[in-house]
Amino acid sequence: MPSPAVKPPRPAPKTDRTLSFVDAVREAAELEMARDPNVIVFGLDVDDPKAIQGTTRGLPERFGPERCFGTPLSEDAMTGAAIGMALAGLRPVHVHIRMDFLLLAMNQLLNVAAKSRYMYGGRVNVPLVVRAMIGKSWGQGAQHSQGLHGMFMHVPGIKVVAPATPYDAKGCLAAAVRDDNPVLYVEHRLLHFTKGPVPEAAYTVEPGKARVTRRGADVTLVGISSMQVECLRAAAYLADVGIEAEVIDPIWLSPLDMDTICESVERTGRLIVVDTAWTNCGAAAEITAQVAERLQGIRDLRLKRMGFAPTTCPTAPNLEDLFYPNARTVAAAARDLVEDVKTGWLPAERADLKSIEFKGPF
Amino acid sequence: MPSPAVKPPRPAPKTDRTLSFVDAVREAAELEMARDPNVIVFGLDVDDPKAIQGTTRGLPERFGPERCFGTPLSEDAMTGAAIGMALAGLRPVHVHIRMDFLLLAMNQLLNVAAKSRYMYGGRVNVPLVVRAMIGKSWGQGAQHSQGLHGMFMHVPGIKVVAPATPYDAKGCLAAAVRDDNPVLYVEHRLLHFTKGPVPEAAYTVEPGKARVTRRGADVTLVGISSMQVECLRAAAYLADVGIEAEVIDPIWLSPLDMDTICESVERTGRLIVVDTAWTNCGAAAEITAQVAERLQGIRDLRLKRMGFAPTTCPTAPNLEDLFYPNARTVAAAARDLVEDVKTGWLPAERADLKSIEFKGPF
Amino acid sequence: MLARLYRSLYRIRRVEEEVARAYPTDKIKSPVHLSIGQEAVSVGVCAALRPTDVVFGTYRGHALYLAKGGDLNAMVAELYGKATGCARGKGGSMHLVDTAAGVMGTSAVVGTTIANAAGYAYALKTRRSDAVVVSFFGDGASEEGVFAETLNFASLKSLPVLFVCENNGYAIHTSQAKRQGRPDIAARAEAYGIPAERLDGNDVVGLLERTRTVLSGMRALGGPHFFEVKTYRLREHVGPGRDFALGYRAEAEAEPWVTNDPVQKLAARLPAGERVAIEQEVEAEVAAAFAFAEASPFPAAGELMTDIYQEAGDALACR
Amino acid sequence: MLARLYRSLYRIRRVEEEVARAYPTDKIKSPVHLSIGQEAVSVGVCAALRPTDVVFGTYRGHALYLAKGGDLNAMVAELYGKATGCARGKGGSMHLVDTAAGVMGTSAVVGTTIANAAGYAYALKTRRSDAVVVSFFGDGASEEGVFAETLNFASLKSLPVLFVCENNGYAIHTSQAKRQGRPDIAARAEAYGIPAERLDGNDVVGLLERTRTVLSGMRALGGPHFFEVKTYRLREHVGPGRDFALGYRAEAEAEPWVTNDPVQKLAARLPAGERVAIEQEVEAEVAAAFAFAEASPFPAAGELMTDIYQEAGDALACR
Numbered sequence A, B: 001m002p003s004p005a006v007k008p009p010r011p012a013p014k015t016d017r018t019l020s021f022v023d024a025v026r027e028a029a030e031l032e033m034a035r036d037p038n039v040i041v042f043g044l045d046v047d048d049p050k051a052i053q054g055t056t057r058g059l060p061e062r063f064g065p066e067r068c069f070g071t072p073l074s075e076d077a078m079t080g081a082a083i084g085m086a087l088a089g090l091r092p093v094h095v096h097i098r099m100d101f102l103l104l105a106m107n108q109l110l111n112v113a114a115k116s117r118y119m120y121g122g123r124v125n126v127p128l129v130v131r132a133m134i135g136k137s138w139g140q141g142a143q144h145s146q147g148l149h150g151m152f153m154h155v156p157g158i159k160v161v162a163p164a165t166p167y168d169a170k171g172c173l174a175a176a177v178r179d180d181n182p183v184l185y186v187e188h189r190l191l192h193f194t195k196g197p198v199p200e201a202a203y204t205v206e207p208g209k210a211r212v213t214r215r216g217a218d219v220t221l222v223g224i225s226s227m228q229v230e231c232l233r234a235a236a237y238l239a240d241v242g243i244e245a246e247v248i249d250p251i252w253l254s255p256l257d258m259d260t261i262c263e264s265v266e267r268t269g270r271l272i273v274v275d276t277a278w279t280n281c282g283a284a285a286e287i288t289a290q291v292a293e294r295l296q297g298i299r300d301l302r303l304k305r306m307g308f309a310p311t312t313c314p315t316a317p318n319l320e321d322l323f324y325p326n327a328r329t330v331a332a333a334a335r336d337l338v339e340d341v342k343t344g345w346l347p348a349e350r351a352d353l354k355s356i357e358f359k360g361p362f
Numbered sequence C, D: 001m002l003a004r005l006y007r008s009l010y011r012i013r014r015v016e017e018e019v020a021r022a023y024p025t026d027k028i029k030s031p032v033h034l035s036i037g038q039e040a041v042s043v044g045v046c047a048a049l050r051p052t053d054v055v056f057g058t059y060r061g062h063a064l065y066l067a068k069g070g071d072l073n074a075m076v077a078e079l080y081g082k083a084t085g086c087a088r089g090k091g092g093s094m095h096l097v098d099t100a101a102g103v104m105g106t107s108a109v110v111g112t113t114i115a116n117a118a119g120y121a122y123a124l125k126t127r128r129s130d131a132v133v134v135s136f137f138g139d140g141a142s143e144e145g146v147f148a149e150t151l152n153f154a155s156l157k158s159l160p161v162l163f164v165c166e167n168n169g170y171a172i173h174t175s176q177a178k179r180q181g182r183p184d185i186a187a188r189a190e191a192y193g194i195p196a197e198r199l200d201g202n203d204v205v206g207l208l209e210r211t212r213t214v215l216s217g218m219r220a221l222g223g224p225h226f227f228e229v230k231t232y233r234l235r236e237h238v239g240p241g242r243d244f245a246l247g248y249r250a251e252a253e254a255e256p257w258v259t260n261d262p263v264q265k266l267a268a269r270l271p272a273g274e275r276v277a278i279e280q281e282v283e284a285e286v287a288a289a290f291a292f293a294e295a296s297p298f299p300a301a302g303e304l305m306t307d308i309y310q311e312a313g314d315a316l317a318c319r
């Protein structure tokens, strides 16, 4: 249960400067590389004309091809090499344009990076950052759409962060780079298009604290990565029918700030966890289980998980729509939870709350 | 919540014939290979003098080196090859002496095997069985001790089974081989030494039903793989202090028979899930979350998860002991749950309930 | 034979040009990796195959799928995400399949199907079949560990796989020289004990003949073989357009490939009447395929939860 | 030089013999993969290294750890699972480490450290260091994809890594011929553009000299190099005993290796007095190391939850 000494959740950022998520990532990388000559950025295609959606634009020119370079198509060995670099005192940021490709690097990430410090009795550190992007829509399909962060939360020794705003994108990447441990940094490709306030100077958003992004007394919505955006939109739909949702962004998934989440659910008595991943054995399962454990005997709860449909991601656009939760389906579920009855309500789409649109090829 | 049409949980087997877990696995493989010429068994060292603890003993001699063969050290390609064989109508059983090595094969297992049927619109099947062993004790340490079944439960399209008895070992392997889908078959190396009743003829233990291995009204213990044995022992310790535990073996983890578990917890009001894996985003998280979701509003619950300590597996024997749950720590946790107070009780070890001992080198 | 090759080449080129033409309408919501410029590799090799032979390919799979005899209507419908698609609208452009034609799969994760092909060949071998498997992949795929592992396995077990590396010189926007310490892919096959040779990807007749010779050896004696085929991609990595403006390659580099475009070259070798007849037939077929795709329905909503597992009603998948 | 080499060889041999002797007491609850028979590879190569050079190895790492100067007491204590161990009792025999001596890691998953070594070498290169990294691994490891991927990367980036494949002819109980289509590991390195050579693993002096020559080239000009060193394991794959009774290899096969045992050969080349003095010193040192290990405490219970993450009190790890 939440201890009385709980730190307050993070405040919202205050600044007039607006940046896209892409530019926030790029800026964090540039500032960290300028600050510390040990920081290097590499991975397939980081130095090509598309520059990983722009997130690595300009880095090779400013820091040279030794500190920012593309690699062969060799996820396994490149991850192993990143670990070796980290053991030697570099602070590599290894970039993957799709999180799905991490399945080729699991051995180095989980058998080596996550375990090295412990199995060598604390004699070494692996200050490695792995940036991995979740794809969505335009028929990206089965192998280009997975959110696999739950697998990394399963294994001790590696941290996981999934920023949802440009502000956190910048601050979390800086924190990840400065962290002496392996960190999986999860980006959602649809978030790349979003904009928000980002201070110019370097700052970090450290592990350990969630952010309450909206206050409300009726239901707690925990939205992970891009689902944070959908949860905030869902809260707007819910406000239209008089329901006040509290929205929480965990930001860091490992370590996870359960104090902030439990404190909220203790007040609202209702929780929906919305993930951009499968719920089975995923982050949503963990959060739900911890809330159930920590609030048992304290108050009666209503709980629900939402995430990918328990199937493979299809490409037909109509099926793809059904595969993902969205603001309206989250709002509908929340209303049912609050009113404790299947209302059958689905809000009509509000033009100002439309989900991000994306036009291919990718 | 449990539907009224729930199938009864599986009955216990009745036979006078006793076999070890190892021999049960071997017998199932032999019967299936004899029954269907498409069944083949391969993997690193399956045809060597140790024959994977004896589980593949005699198969190369009886069925020839084309149907039972060792491979190069190439987990990734051998998994890919197994998928290709399955696409061609063979029914490969790919054997891994350690589950940890699956981290080299995740791409083929999760991006290809689990997704092929769906992403090809049902035009193909991948009838592949992957046998993977969880190691424990004698300083096997960080990279030879992991139970990673939770990662496979996370992804749709692959089934997961973790038999705990020789009876289920035989029946589940047969069911897995005959299944037209990829199946991860999890073996715990300490279970290999156990013995139990096993009928001679072929039979299957199909997905979809858990087994209630002990009846009791006070607390439900769900024990996965080797933790099933510890849970049964814990129940004996608990009986000594007048607490009657109900013990459930889920057997199949994906699909998971939540009806049987929820029906039990609805009666006992108390649940401990004990896994031979980390609890975070693991099978224990999933079961706990589903129970909390399904029984919300139905009855007040007490819940607890037990599993690996949230750290890397150490090798010093005293630390290794602390890393794992065991019958006595499970019993202690169950009593606290039942009495709803930290009793501080830890049962004195009963000679007849000692955990399996194992002497190295491995 | 020339007419057959021309029909196949022209048909693939025209299908992909139509894909490119239709793309801006946003009806094809699928990432397309066009083979324009590379068609002769698939056409030449597949012309030597029997229907019972099997191929595995990549996300850049339109040419291979069609060259091996995959159903055209089903392919275009798949790009449109329609229920009549070869993967019933669930796979899209990157996951073409036609088991009846021996197109066993095309994957979006680089390198994966190389190992699948070897496994399929293992199965054929256990059945004493004289069919062969052909594994198509790019120069980039040769850098993945699975490539080396598979070569070793195919060599060790003497499997009937023909490896065809379509070396177009690039992985996305990165040239082979920037990715390979020794840019000689055939040499790696040899290091694993597999006979290997370098071929010209514009010489469709040469490819056909060489494949025929090699396959007759493989059918008789077993064992793998390796082709490194030099070719060139004329469009962008993914999407319908040209990409010389990106600056990662000079347009001049493409010139010899355009000059030697096998579609044009072969056209010139056919009697005009025969050529025109082929072209007219193909045009009609292509137009019909796009009309079929447009007219086809999207999958029913229930399709989201079918085909996950092979069993009655896929009930297990639905919780 | 001979004396130094002999001391190192004899010391490693004696430590492992003592491990084998102590093993049945069950005080070493750690799976031991003995190098007995293979010591000369580590000794010969490491004798040419500087303290600032770095090595990566495998679970069969006792010889490498000691040859590179790893602390003996800390190693034996680690096998005993004691708090004074080189990994504080958390790693065991398979995860020896001594960063001060340049022993950067030894992994239980075959092949993994090959890539780690290349990454380390990349870091050295960016620092314009003239230190080198030596990656030790077995013949089996050369079948893992990471091996091929790493060779390409090392070649592409011209990294200062010396790859040393300790080819003992077996992976557990399976001979190289049963696992490799073309059992020529050096040829693969060449296919990736890395100069490679085959060496005799019993010729400790030859190994030292060849390594010296190669390293001076690498330190001056950069770029990787590859040794395939033929050697032989005299004990079982894991555990203290002999295993000829298992039947997977004939005892006769071991004979030439026993006859040419470098420990004996070198002993014979030293003046008796010098030899005996070395042996006596080593015996005392070894006995002291085992006594140290026996006397050392097990880690405190709280150690279970430390060292997971690098930070104050490792608080994050404890929920």
Ligand SMILES: Cc1ncc(C[n+]2csc(CCOP(=O)(O)OP(=O)(O)O)c2C)c(N)n1
Residues within 6 Å of the ligand: A044, A073, A075, A101, A104, C060, C108, C109, C110, C111, C137, C138, C139, C140, C141, C142, C168, C170, C171, C172, C237
């Ligand atoms: C394992 C993996 N890594 C990276 C990618 C991203 N990616 C898609 S295509 C491609 C280039 C592949 O190049 P090549 O094999 O030469 O094929 P080509 O596209 O030239 O036909 C890359 C890197 C991927 N799909 N899969």
Ligand SMILES: Cc1ncc(C[n+]2csc(CCOP(=O)(O)OP(=O)(O)O)c2C)c(N)n1
Residues within 6 Å of the ligand: B044, B073, B075, B101, B104, D060, D108, D109, D110, D111, D137, D138, D139, D140, D141, D142, D168, D170, D171, D172, D237
């Ligand atoms: C990735 C992986 N696959 C399989 C194993 C099981 N295994 C342990 S040692 C070994 C043989 C390795 O042979 P080799 O590389 O020649 O080294 P050697 O033991 O002969 O020194 C195998 C297969 C493993 N540890 N890691």
Ligand SMILES: [Mg+2]
Residues within 6 Å of the ligand: C138, C139, C140, C166, C167, C168, C169, C170, C171, C172
């Ligand atoms: Mg290419």
Ligand SMILES: [Mg+2]
Residues within 6 Å of the ligand: D138, D139, D140, D166, D167, D168, D169, D170, D171, D172
């Ligand atoms: Mg070996």
